[in-house]
Amino acid sequence: MSEWLAMGGYGFYVWSAYGVLAIALAVELASLRRRRHTSWQRVAELRAAREPGAQAAAPAAFEEAVK
Amino acid sequence: MTTTAIRTGSGWYRYASPATFYPLAGKMIPWFAAAAVVLAAAGLYIGFFVAPTDWQQGESYRIIFIHVPTAWMAMFTYVVMAFWCAVSLAFNARLSAMMAQALAPTGAMFAFVSLWTGAFWGRPTWGTYWVWDARLTSTLVLLFLYLGFIALRASIDDPRRADRAAALLALVGVVNVPIIYFSVRWWNTLHQGSSISMTAAPKMAQTMLVGMLLMSLAAWAYTIAVTLHRVRSIMLEREALAGWVGEAAAAEGTAAAAAGGAPR
Numbered sequence: 361m362s363e364w365l366a367m368g369g370y371g372f373y374v375w376s377a378y379g380v381l382a383i384a385l386a387v388e389l390a391s392l393r394r395r396r397h398t399s400w401q402r403v404a405e406l407r408a409a410r411e412p413g414a415q416a417a418a419p420a421a422f423e424e425a426v427k
Numbered sequence: 428m429t430t431t432a433i434r435t436g437s438g439w440y441r442y443a444s445p446a447t448f449y450p451l452a453g454k455m456i457p458w459f460a461a462a463a464v465v466l467a468a469a470g471l472y473i474g475f476f477v478a479p480t481d482w483q484q485g486e487s488y489r490i491i492f493i494h495v496p497t498a499w500m501a502m503f504t505y506v507v508m509a510f511w512c513a514v515s516l517a518f519n520a521r522l523s524a525m526m527a528q529a530l531a532p533t534g535a536m537f538a539f540v541s542l543w544t545g546a547f548w549g550r551p552t553w554g555t556y557w558v559w560d561a562r563l564t565s566t567l568v569l570l571f572l573y574l575g576f577i578a579l580r581a582s583i584d585d586p587r588r589a590d591r592a593a594a595l596l597a598l599v600g601v602v603n604v605p606i607i608y609f610s611v612r613w614w615n616t617l618h619q620g621s622s623i624s625m626t627a628a629p630k631m632a633q634t635m636l637v638g639m640l641l642m643s644l645a646a647w648a649y650t651i652a653v654t655l656h657r658v659r660s661i662m663l664e665r666e667a668l669a670g671w672v673g674e675a676a677a678a679e680g681t682a683a684a685a686a687g688g689a690p691r
Binding site for chain 2 (some may be wrong): 396
């Protein structure tokens with residue numbers, strides 16, 4: 361196992377390459393999940409602001425909505 | 428809404444309507460994600476346990492299984508992004524512009540990883556992490572084009588104006604892709620020439636080639652899954668008040684549905 365990890369002396373280079381790819385994928389997937397969550401939240405806010413009587417309560421959100 | 432109704436019956440135009448596209452994209456994501464996982468697992472297994480050690484480069488060459496697929500994907504994603512930009516400019520199509528917007532971060536990620544993996548392959552084989560060679564420099568330009576596209580979009584408040592400005596940038600930048608591809612032929616680069624070409628037999632062992640192609644297919648499947656996921660968020664961000672969002676909220680049972688997102 362440790363011999364395999366050593367990659368014939370090139371372990372540092374091989375695992376630096378693969379490791380950064382793994383980090384990049386993890387970061388991208390986490391940001392996708394976060395973005396989906398925040399965009400649904402924004403939808404909820406904008407739609408709530410559009411409800412009758414809600415304009416006064418949330419004028420900023422309403423202005424954004426009518427734009 | 429009327430245009431959507433008119434187009435509904437006429438072939439692929441139907442998929443240009445957010446109401447149809449949003450749920451369809453949602454159904455496709457798990458399939459492409461599963462394909463990416465399976466293909467990457469097979470590719471990595473072959474890459475690390477089946478493919479032989481290179482007689483010249485030893486085990487360091489195993490970086491090829493991520494370096495080449497990420498570099499290909501960075502280039503190809505740019506071409507697809509430019510294609511959607513052209514469609515959005517020509518037909519003033521919102522969804523096409525959103526597709527381009529969704530592709531850019533993944534393209535940038537792959538461009539960065541291809542440069543990074545190249546550096547860590549270059550160090551043991553060439554003795555340097557970086558050199559201002561035509562192939563490396565043009566790939567760096569590709570990364571900057573992606574980042575410029577993202578930054579330009581972010582700097583313009585009006586989404587439709589942002590679409591047009593970013594589309595122009597993407598279309599001008601597309602000339603860089605053939606420069607990257609042919610750089611190893613046009614200039615005397617430190618970067619090696621293509622190991623694979625359409626016209627000649629590949630200059631590598633069969634199992635190495637299979638591992639690399641599996642990883643490339645995995646990169647394709649990953650890019651499709653991630654782009655569809657991101658474009659769905661972009662559609663929600665940009666069309667929050669559209670009727671189809673209410674239907675989507677109801678279908679997904681999200682908080683938005685409870686907060687008045689459901690159709691009234």
